[in-house]
Amino acid sequence: MNFSEIMKKAPYNLNDEQMKWVMDTKAGMTMEQKIRQMFCTIAYTDNEGYLAGIAAGEYGGLMCRAMPNEAVVNLVNFMQKNSKIPVFVAGNMEAGMNTCSEDGTHVGCQMAIAATEDVHYATELGRIVGEEADALGINWAFAPVIDIDNNWRNPITNTRTYGSNPEMVAKMGAAYVTEVQKHGVAASIKHFPGDGVDERDQHLVTSVNSLSAEEWMDTYGKVYKTSIDAGALTVMAGHIMQPAWSKKLNPELEDKDILPGSMSYELLTGLLRGELGFNGTIITDSSAMAGMTTPLPRRKGLPAAINAGCDMILFAKNMKEDLGYIRDAIESGEISAERVEECVVRILALKASLGLPEKQASGAIYPSKERADGAVNCEDHDKVSKEVADKSITLVKEEEGVFPITPDRYKRVLVYSKESGGTDLAFGAATRIGAFVERMEKEGFKVTVWEPSPGFEGLEAPMSDIIENYDLIIYVANYVTKSNQTVVRIEWAQPMGADCLSYVDDMPNIFISLENPYHLADVPRVRTYINTYGSTDNILDALVEKLTGRSEFKGVSPVDAFCGFWDAHLS
Structure with missing residues (x-):
């Protein structure tokens, strides 16, 4: 294999000096060090005792979970100072830097960006992530998500996509x-071969992109080719099968032997590298997901991922055991020495293309708290976040004459709160409806948050209690897109959906979704429906401005918010 040709070509575009660093560095590595470069682990804290263990592992990189600016700076400095070969520090920067730094700017989820219908804001998202990541010493964005949200039931794509x-x-x-x-x-376009067709989550099961080869190439293929031509340095391979292309490239393949993108030679080497011409670095999605652990025994699955075309493995179930599986596969010849060499070249070439060796030599690789504090969530970045909030909030359905919402027209407001709760690893926020209520109270509304009353069929509180005591009903739903859930649907209260839409003909009802844009499937007869694509302070501020008539609704839905249901269009 001609490694020079790999390194010279896009997206690495290395010069002679950079290529020499790659080859000299590789030549000075033991096989064990090469194996460890092929793993990207994770860090949750800047505790030096914890980080010392990671640094001693000599892994190729780590992903940073959210922590304060100072902790991120400490983590990066410790890892780079204690690593002979500079390390990747990555993060899921899909909506901004807030998933790496608790102080980072949340620009807007990708669906909010799409709702602006202005590519300028996708560029601004990249700029803000780039500027804040650079100031923090983070050098790899596990973004953008370039899945296509074709299936409204999918619980994990949703607002993470551009629609x-x-x-x-x-x-x-x-x-x-x-x-x-x-x-x-470095950007990492994901999740190849493309999520959003199936309605299942790879954290829990291997899913399927069931498009024909022609349909796939006309949609996902064009999407991936566009980012590849734009110079995307890396691709994240998802635990998603694409049977049509697997069989087109290997007609002898039986259904039972079809593997997901993360372990499929047909999809990675045949389709991604061959048909689409991608020459950059490929990393698996989290190898701890059930979508990767179920198709093959782990001792076979990890080597299969490397042989399929993945250069790096993201995370581990048990690092000692997983390293052993790769080590054993190399020793047995299941993974060839040449394949190991190619992986290491692509990993080091990526580091060289980011200028990490030069930054290490000059000291520029070490971030400072002062620079981070000056760049992260600065006034300019917050301004863009506010613009995205203003231009993305979408009025999907409107009852004639319902706006503006003012205390003079609707003094007494009953709020039905529908929240799923989130986790610190989720996308979205756990409890934000209270913040919305506070804003409405500051506007002068008398707000009551509905609470279930005791009673069963025949013994419930009379409907007149609601009809006679309130002027307006607002439903606020905050069902976040997060891993390890099978649906993002509303769960109604007992008995018999006690908090369902029972008063749409008695007074104005407004349904506001702070996260999932597809709730019209569950409330088709509501006459006014709004999607905000998030619940940050900037978004809630913009929402209240629009409800009260001080600002127009400007967003355009990037998806079919009616979920294909004819009755959802009724008013």
Whole structure:
């Protein structure tokens, strides 16, 4: 294999000096060190005792979970100072830097960006992520998500995507890639071969992209090719099968032997590298997900991922055991020495393309708290976040004459709160409806949050209690997109859906979804429906401005918010 050709070509585009660093560094590595470069682990804290164990592992990189600015700076400095080969420090920077730094800017989820219908804001998302990541010493964005949200039931794509229009996804994905990489931060387009067709979550099961080969190439293929042509340095391989292309490239393949993208030679080497011409670095999605652990025994699955074309493995179930599986596969010849060499070249070439060796030599690789504090969530970045909130909030359905919502028209407001709760690893926020209620009270509304009353059929409180005591009902739903859930649907109270829409003909009802844009499937007869795509302070502030008539609704839904149901269009 001609490693020089790999390194010279896009997206690495290395010069002679950089290629020499790659080959010299590789030549000085033991096989054990090469194996460890092929793993990207995770860090949750800047505790030096904890980080010392990671540094001693000599892994190729780590992903940073959210922590304060100072902790991120401490983590990066410790890892880079204690690593002979500079390390990747990555994060899920899909909506901004808030998933790495608790102080980071939440620009807007990708669906909010798409709702602006302005590619400029996808570029701005990439710029803000790039500037804040660079200031913090983070050099790899596990973003953008370039899945196409074709299936409203999918519980994990949802607001993380740029919507269901392949052209919009392609343009916005490429805009993010181009901009973020200007700041020395590698983009990782994901989740190849593409989520959003199935309605299942790879954290829990291997899912299926069931499009024909032609349909796939006209949609996902064009989306991926656009970002590849924009120079995307890395691809994240998802635990998603694409049977049509697997069989097209290997007609002898039986159904039982079809593997997900993360372990499929047909999809990674045949389709991604061959048909689409991708020459960059490939990393698996989390190898701890059930979507990767169920198709093959782990001792076979991890080597299969490397042989399929993955250069790095993200996370581990048990690091000692997983390292052993790769080590044993190399020793037995299941993974060839040449394949190991190629993985290491692509890993080091990525580091060289980001200028990490030069930054290590000059000291520029070490971030400072002062620089981070000056860049992260600065006034300019917050301004863009506010613009995205203003231009993305979408009025999907409107009852004639319901707006503006003012205390003079609707003094007494009953709020039905519907929250799923979140976790610190989820997308979205756990409890935000209270913040909305506080804003409404400051506007002068008398707000009551509904609480279930005791009683069963025939013994419930009379409907007149609601009809005679309130002027307006507002439903606020905050069902976040997060892993390890099978649906993002509303759960109604007992008995018999006690908090369902029972008063739509008695007074105005407004349904506001702070997260999932598809709740019209469960409330088709509500006459006024709003999607905000998030619940940050900037978003809630913009929402109240629009409810009260001080600002227009400007967003355009990037998906079919009616979920294909004819009755959801009724008013």
